[in-house]
Amino acid sequence: MNKQRIITLKTKEHQGEYVLYWMQQSQRVHYNHALLHAIDHANQFDQPLVVFFGLTPSYPDANERHYHFMLEGLKEVKGILEHFGVNFVFKLGSPEKGIEPYLEKASLLVMDYGYLTFQKIWRKNVWDYTLHKGYKLGIDLVDTDMIVPVRVASDKAEYGAYTLRPKLKKLYQNFRDFTHLPTLKNKQKLSFESDDHLKDIDRLVASLPIDHSVEKSPLYRGGYIEANRLFFDFVQRKLNNYKNSNDPSLDLTSKLSMYLHFGQISSLEILDKLMLASSQGHVDGESLDAYIEQLLVRRELAFNYVTYQKGYDAFETMTEPWAYQTMEAHKDDFHPYVYTQTELEQAKTHDPYFNAAMMEMVHTGYMHNYMRMYWAKKIIEWSSSFKEAYETIKFLNNKYFIDGRDANSYTGIAWCFGKHDRPWTEREIFGKLRYMNDKGLERKFDIKSYVNRVDTVVRKLK
Numbered sequence: 001m002n003k004q005r006i007i008t009l010k011t012k013e014h015q016g017e018y019v020l021y022w023m024q025q026s027q028r029v030h031y032n033h034a035l036l037h038a039i040d041h042a043n044q045f046d047q048p049l050v051v052f053f054g055l056t057p058s059y060p061d062a063n064e065r066h067y068h069f070m071l072e073g074l075k076e077v078k079g080i081l082e083h084f085g086v087n088f089v090f091k092l093g094s095p096e097k098g099i100e101p102y103l104e105k106a107s108l109l110v111m112d113y114g115y116l117t118f119q120k121i122w123r124k125n126v127w128d129y130t131l132h133k134g135y136k137l138g139i140d141l142v143d144t145d146m147i148v149p150v151r152v153a154s155d156k157a158e159y160g161a162y163t164l165r166p167k168l169k170k171l172y173q174n175f176r177d178f179t180h181l182p183t184l185k186n187k188q189k190l191s192f193e194s195d196d197h198l199k200d201i202d203r204l205v206a207s208l209p210i211d212h213s214v215e216k217s218p219l220y221r222g223g224y225i226e227a228n229r230l231f232f233d234f235v236q237r238k239l240n241n242y243k244n245s246n247d248p249s250l251d252l253t254s255k256l257s258m259y260l261h262f263g264q265i266s267s268l269e270i271l272d273k274l275m276l277a278s279s280q281g282h283v284d285g286e287s288l289d290a291y292i293e294q295l296l297v298r299r300e301l302a303f304n305y306v307t308y309q310k311g312y313d314a315f316e317t318m319t320e321p322w323a324y325q326t327m328e329a330h331k332d333d334f335h336p337y338v339y340t341q342t343e344l345e346q347a348k349t350h351d352p353y354f355n356a357a358m359m360e361m362v363h364t365g366y367m368h369n370y371m372r373m374y375w376a377k378k379i380i381e382w383s384s385s386f387k388e389a390y391e392t393i394k395f396l397n398n399k400y401f402i403d404g405r406d407a408n409s410y411t412g413i414a415w416c417f418g419k420h421d422r423p424w425t426e427r428e429i430f431g432k433l434r435y436m437n438d439k440g441l442e443r444k445f446d447i448k449s450y451v452n453r454v455d456t457v458v459r460k461l462k
């Protein structure tokens with residue numbers, strides 16, 4: 001493993017009884033550098049390994065749809081880990097508290113890296129707790145969800161994809177650093193109690209004191225196995241046409257964002273497998289480049305954004321000065337259409353393309369990238385203020401998308417307000433923010449077939 005993935009927060013001062021990995025962001029076994037690091041150390045100390053997962057009922061903005069998808073993945077993780085002799089402890093409650101009883105006797109705590117504010121706070125709280133208690137374990141933080149860890153790629157907020165791209169292209173081969181997980185030598189079963197309800201996920205989810213207003217997706221199922229099935233389907237049927245994937249009517253995208261969001265699949269594994277397919281001559285070069293642009297450059301730009309843009313999730317602090325100036329200049333423009341959040345959410349607008357996108361989002365938990373841009377731009381156009389539009393977009397995005405509440409969510413939304421974009425020709429309502437309209441969709445794509453496809457899917461699901 002490239003050592004730049006690891007940040008040592010505390011060096012080990014004693015030999016405890018086991019190695020402890022707190023799994024939080026990277027909910028998988030395959031291509032998990034944090035797990036690899038934990039197994040390596042358990043083998044080095046000849047100690048057993050404990051993987052801890054804490055399920056908080058108050059994860060910010062999460063509802064039944066998100067919990068269900070996540071737990072489907074965790075059920076698989078538990079099965080695989082136990083099969084390989086790892087102790088898996090699953091506890092209900094806030095993870096940074098739930099892990100406390102397991103710290104004192106650990107030799108080493110391994111944490112996977114999380115980029116959002118509250119993920120950083122959780123990790124810092126655990127670190128502070130061990131210092132406060134005077135515990136003597138070591139603590140390592142391992143970045144396993146980025147191909148190139150953000151702080152290694154750049155030490156500042158990047159202006160756009162064009163400034164980050166050359167940095168990533170120079171570095172990423174050094175981070176194709178995963179070969180295999182070593183076998184755990186000490187398979188001692190420790191007598192830790194687990195709140196183990198993972199056998200029946202429907203029941204577990206129904207019993208949790210969480211927001212039940214959005215049901216699980218009837219179309220998308222969580223977990224590494226399903227992520228792989230979608231990946232292979234993508235490679236076989238879609239990849240060679242990915243260069244045309246901007247067209248929402250064609251359904252050429254991979255649908256992997258929700259699995260990446262929960263860390264159920266690693267972007268590095270996807271990259272390695274694509275490179276392998278390409279080396280065997282199966283892949284159209286232009287399409288491969290287009291996919292890598294999204295998976296590596298766009299995705300890692302989003303994580304650069306949440307790392308360096310203070311207040312990435314607040315209207316007042318999420319975009320560029322030129323964007324705020326133009327929004328201020330156009331704040332009193334006349335809006336021919338204004339819809340309430342409920343009208344938008346219920347897809348009751350005059351625009352069939354927006355309505356279709358909204359229905360896809362509400363009923364399935366997914367929407368095509370181009371339609372996400374269009375959808376958000378329309379909310380800006382039909383809201384009485386930019387701030388209200390921002391709040392509505394963020395709320396609906398995080399409520400319905402399975403991949404919501406991600407670095408990509410905050411960056412994608414900020415992009416609609418000028419971040420990582422440039423000023424365009426000035427016009428009513430939008431000022432210099434990029435504008436999108438239905439005529440553009442009709443000119444570029446067979447957009448009616450997108451509407452028909454969503455309609456068919458949604459009717460089947462109802």
Ligand SMILES: Cc1cc2nc3c(=O)[nH]c(=O)nc-3n(C[C@H](O)[C@H](O)[C@H](O)COP(=O)(O)OP(=O)(O)OC[C@H]3O[C@@H](n4cnc5c(N)ncnc54)[C@H](O)[C@@H]3O)c2cc1C
Pocket residue numbers: 245252253254255256257258260261294295296298299302367368369370372373376397401403404405406408409410412413415416
């Ligand atoms: C308004 C708006 C809101 C968005 N909200 C989210 C969100 O909540 N969660 C989320 O994960 N993405 C979000 N995106 C980014 C993007 O739309 C999705 O990542 C993409 O549509 C996921 O579909 P896919 O996996 O089939 O993509 P594919 O086309 O198959 O791309 C492969 C992977 O590349 C990455 N990627 C693709 N497009 C982008 C992009 N524009 N920016 C960054 N990374 C990208 C994703 O990790 C994706 O899984 C948003 C974009 C916009 C404009």
